[in-house]
Amino acid sequence: MNRTPIASDTESSKKKPFCVGMDLGTFKTSVIASNGNRAVAQSIVGFPKDHIARAALGRDVLFGSEVLDKRLSLDYVRPFQNGGLKYLDPAEAGVSGELVDLHKDAARLLINHVVSLVAPPKDTPVFGVIGVPSRASIKNKRFIIEAASQAFDAVIVVAEPFAVAYGMNLLVDALVVDIGAGTTDLCPMYGSYPTDEDQMTVPVGGSHVDEEFIRLMKEAYPNIPLSLRMAQQIKEKHGFVGEALEQVCVPLRVGGLPQQVDVTAPLQAACKILVEPVIEAIKSLIGDFDPEFQTSLLGNILLCGGSSQIQGFEKVIRKALEPYGACEVTRSNDCMFAVAAGALRLGMNMPQDHWNELLGKESDQKTNTPSAGVRIRAAA
Numbered sequence: 001m002n003r004t005p006i007a008s009d010t011e012s013s014k015k016k017p018f019c020v021g022m023d024l025g026t027f028k029t030s031v032i033a034s035n036g037n038r039a040v041a042q043s044i045v046g047f048p049k050d051h052i053a054r055a056a057l058g059r060d061v062l063f064g065s066e067v068l069d070k071r072l073s074l075d076y077v078r079p080f081q082n083g084g085l086k087y088l089d090p091a092e093a094g095v096s097g098e099l100v101d102l103h104k105d106a107a108r109l110l111i112n113h114v115v116s117l118v119a120p121p122k123d124t125p126v127f128g129v130i131g132v133p134s135r136a137s138i139k140n141k142r143f144i145i146e147a148a149s150q151a152f153d154a155v156i157v158v159a160e161p162f163a164v165a166y167g168m169n170l171l172v173d174a175l176v177v178d179i180g181a182g183t184t185d186l187c188p189m190y191g192s193y194p195t196d197e198d199q200m201t202v203p204v205g206g207s208h209v210d211e212e213f214i215r216l217m218k219e220a221y222p223n224i225p226l227s228l229r230m231a232q233q234i235k236e237k238h239g240f241v242g243e244a245l246e247q248v249c250v251p252l253r254v255g256g257l258p259q260q261v262d263v264t265a266p267l268q269a270a271c272k273i274l275v276e277p278v279i280e281a282i283k284s285l286i287g288d289f290d291p292e293f294q295t296s297l298l299g300n301i302l303l304c305g306g307s308s309q310i311q312g313f314e315k316v317i318r319k320a321l322e323p324y325g326a327c328e329v330t331r332s333n334d335c336m337f338a339v340a341a342g343a344l345r346l347g348m349n350m351p352q353d354h355w356n357e358l359l360g361k362e363s364d365q366k367t368n369t370p371s372a373g374v375r376i377r378a379a380a
């Protein structure tokens, strides 16, 4: 999708802008727009393998779960990994320039696709606020802003957990812990826009649990094949941390024949790999925070992100933090859209002048991401 050029700042500022909040995640990309539309797609992009596949599918590009359904006819990429674009630079990543470009194109196409799902009007400026991991590199933020420039007339990026807190009006005395697929992001809220140094990104998330679950299953049951998708589905339905309250038996094929298989131990061990890094990160962030405010952070720890839905997570965190004093851990009840909803709210509350300023400074916003942070701070 190409945005229609905007005639001039003055003309565009007369129109009520259309705002989109986006959670651009490793696993899924979700959007909510100011017209109330919302959409989500897995962050995966597929291209027909050959002209036969192209003719059969009738399209040049597919997104989300459709890619997984039609994967035998497709070359597909997940453009994001560990909270950023998988490959940004051929030399750094040690891969070909072609592969890097493919991932960049896939990211652009994915952003355009999800924005098109919320039906932005053609003759109105479209403003986007995109949630990115707390400690996403400047290079990554720059790329995301550039990649989103076809879909939006002006765009800012904001730390994902900050967006969640903003959306829930938790601007003071709270610690947001976003346990996603590629990373876990922590952000303390104390009444103003948190600095990069206040926040933490730990490179663990649900994808690592899936990999570990597959590895442990192979060890326990070498004859039972388990695909990544199956591992994910089992984890999402039965994943737990802490004590096993009951056996987890799932139907799997053994030598082609369906059979109930006990996956309790490998599933428990796989989910456990998240626990220690997340707890250590919380302890470290709280420990480094101004001592006068440590108690208030402990009193309001909010878990969000898809992997926070692993059963028992709140309980194990609460237990691990017992020695630190009274502590309250809750979980967001909208893991899919919490970042997008907060990002939208931020965008809609941002003074029109700030947006217009960004419209007038297109080249700036492409090269100077931290300046977007300054503008967000003013809006918050």
Ligand SMILES: Nc1ncnc2c1ncn2[C@@H]1O[C@H](COP(=O)(O)OP(=O)(O)OP(=O)(O)O)[C@@H](O)[C@H]1O
Residues within 6 Å of the ligand: 023, 024, 025, 026, 027, 028, 029, 082, 083, 179, 180, 181, 182, 183, 184, 205, 206, 207, 232, 235, 236, 237, 239, 304, 305, 306, 307, 308, 309, 310, 311, 335, 336
């Ligand atoms: N009910 C569930 N129980 C456990 N895990 C779940 C559940 N639902 C989703 N997940 C896992 O949550 C992860 C996706 O979380 P989320 O949607 O927050 O990721 P993301 O925002 O795309 O990732 P990131 O923020 O790391 O880039 C996946 O690993 C998914 O398997």
Ligand SMILES: [Mg+2]
Residues within 6 Å of the ligand: 023, 024, 025, 026, 160, 178, 180, 181, 305, 339
């Ligand atoms: Mg996320």
